Amino acid sequence: MARYTGSVCKICRREGFKLYLKGERCFSPKCAQIKRPFAPGQHGAATRKLTQYGMQLRAKQALKRMYGLLEKQFRKYFDMASRRSEETGTALIKLLESRLDNTVFRMGFASSRRQARQLVNHGHILVNGRKVNKASYLLRPGDVIEFREKSKGIVPVKEAVEAAQDRTTPPWLEIDYEAVRGTFVRFPNREEVEIPVDLQSIIELYSK
Incomplete structure (x- = not known):
């Protein structure tokens, strides 16, 4: 599909x-x-x-x-x-939360996960100084996410960063908005992530 x-x-x-x-x-x-x-x-x-x-x-x-x-x-x-x-x-x-596209969104460097995925796929994102263009890349604690120098001035990124500074930073991330850089400090605890669905229902569905 x-x-x-x-x-x-x-x-x-x-x-x-x-x-x-x-x-x-x-x-x-x-x-x-x-x-x-x-x-x-x-x-x-x-x-x-x-x-x-x-x-x-x-x-x-x-x-x-x-x-x-x-x-x-x-x-x-x-x-x-x-x-x-x-x-x-x-x-x-x-x-799910350790996916690169999701983390770029959580850090406020993109206005949506769809936009974050596009930014990753187009090669704008560096992980530990190396370009990663795979949105499904799974981050590990300590990984540093940043934009390529020439990509920091992209209008959608600047708008997303400006809007994100008024929101609460997820406790498992460290963010430097001025440098457009962030660190995936640790994996989030279950209670720290707002999920609007019953996870047990999903487990039961796939366990049939």
């Missing part, structure tokens, strides 16, 4: 909560989830009662879409998490 290229606002409306896919618009009153808090389509406002499987599926779809992953990618991360010694849900969040 090809990557979704339609309106990302419809994705948030379909899931019923913000997935922060639209950048600054998600933080403004113009957010579609605020203006039209119901699913898109002719019958979107109708009340529907989901089965247990339906709730599990929606939880999986929401988390997958939040991080911008396709089914095969997401299943790979779940399988990796399930083989680790710690609780599967915690391991899954650590893997």
